[in-house]
Amino acid sequence: MKTIIAIPAYNCAPQLPRVLAALDAGRAASVQEVWVVDNGSTDGTAEVAVEHAANWGNLRVFRNRRNVNLGGTYKTVFLKAREARATHVVILHGDDQARAEEAYDLIAYAAAGGPQTVLGSRFGRGSRLHGYDLKRIFGNRVLNAIYSVCTFRALTDLGSGLNLFALADLDPRSYLRFGDRLSFNYELILDLIRRRVDFRYEPITWREEDQVSNARNVRVFSEGLGILARWRFRHDPWGPVAPASDYELGSTGMTEPLQIVLPMAELGQRFRATSETQPKPLIEVDGGPMFRKALDSLTAAGIRGDVTAIIRAELQRDHGLGTALRAASPDLRVVELAAPTGGAAETVLAAPLDPERPLLIMDCDIAFESPGYASELARATAGGADGVLLSFPSSDPRYSFAATDDNGRVVRTAEKVAISRNALMGVYFFRRAGEFQECAREVVEAAQAGDVTESYLSLVYNRMLSRGSTVRLARGTFYCFGTPEELASYRETGLPVG
Secondary structure (H helix, E strand, C coil): CCEEEEEEECCCCCCHHHHHHHHCHHHHCCCCEEEEEECCCCCCHHHHHHHHHCCCCCEEEEEECCCCHHHHHHHHHHHHHHHCCCCEEEEECCCCCECHHHHHHHHHHHHCCCCCEEEEECCCCCCEEECCCHHHHHHHHHHHHHHHHHHCCCCCCCCCCEEEEEHHHCCHHHHCCCCCCCCHHHHHHHHHHHCCCCEEEEECEEECCCCCCHHHHHHHHHHHHHHHHHHHHCCCCCCCCCCHHHHCEEECCCCCCEEEEEEECCCCHHHHCCCCCCCHHHCEECCEEHHHHHHHHHHHCCCCEEEEEEEEHHHHHHHCHHHHHHHHCCCCEEEEECCCCCCHHHHHCCCCCCCCCCEEEECCCEEEECCCHHHHHHHHHHHHCCEEEEEEECCCCCCEEEEECCCCEEEEEEECCCCCCEEEEEEEEECCHHHHHHHHHHHHHHHHCCCCCCCCCHHHHHHHHHCCCCEEEEECEEEECCCHHHHHHHHHHCCCCC
């Protein structure tokens, strides 16, 4: 079995951490992936999921491209799971009413043989209800009984929030014709019966903590009767087939591996004038190569990604820099440049980037500590900002700087001019690499025209701001080894800058 646990979630920010805790990252390693599918929440549900993803090896967070209701979310999950070549999908609602850990029981039932679609039942023998409204229990049991009589099949639940579906039992030509409403599950079960698919019920635990209006329940009950009548008395009870493109999932990006780029195209002339013989990124700092200090900072902050280093070809030819980088970090990709560039922004443009994925650029001669940095990136990738800069307090004009408004949003950046005490570390995040590429090209053109002295990365953010993009500022502790003097100071004291 290749199983995906999919969690549809709409405004479930308070409940989702409990659902994920019950699933347990360790036990979840036994399934192919766990997906949180946000359906246009306004309470930060996606951001909560992304923050948890840093501690999971197989948790991904998606967003429906529009709010498609619960039934539409089922469709997006089924289609995406087929694309991922899964065999089974567990649908677990994100509102923490089902006991999430019982998902593994459904998987075990299917793995033991017999019917591969296993539906959770709140009203069958052995089920456990806690706090469920008596009127709702009565209404569900009546509807279950009516469906059972009309289908000649014992149906003990028409739509619990915990079900396991074998994808081989589902037909897109059928479910793409169903409505997107809460009653989607009614149509799905009726279609399984029509196509003579074998399925079984297993008892589950259900606790009701957020009672919804009975008027809504009456509407759903009425819809259920209408669906059953059409199924029973019409030859073709469903609507037209909706295009699958209406149900495409969009990723939040942060649960995809970050694109991390380390620009290393400078020759390190100041170190060449000292007794150091290694290329700058390989100079020893705390027992390892300098560039590893940068990457270790990201790891300590809970940030992972695909790393690309951009170097001068002559440093590979004369010093084997690229070979040494790959030896120290085997998954690292190296891009060699035949000629110097006009600055770091131009250097990074040489990296092969997916324009729709997030991008993080980091100088190779620094390190940082920032416990809240990963959370800032999570909020940004979930739509809270288009860029994030990492800062420390200083007014030393050798650094770049960011000025902010009263809400902490960046309004301007400057290079080597202290427009604030928000000095920038050399860690640059972009929610979309494509926006970086567009704005970086403008900065490169300005440098080539002589409007700015160099294509500095900090200046890319001014171009973004002029477009109306939002840039946030994160804070942390900064360590720098960029010059012989800075490295000597760090080796002597081990202290951060400032």
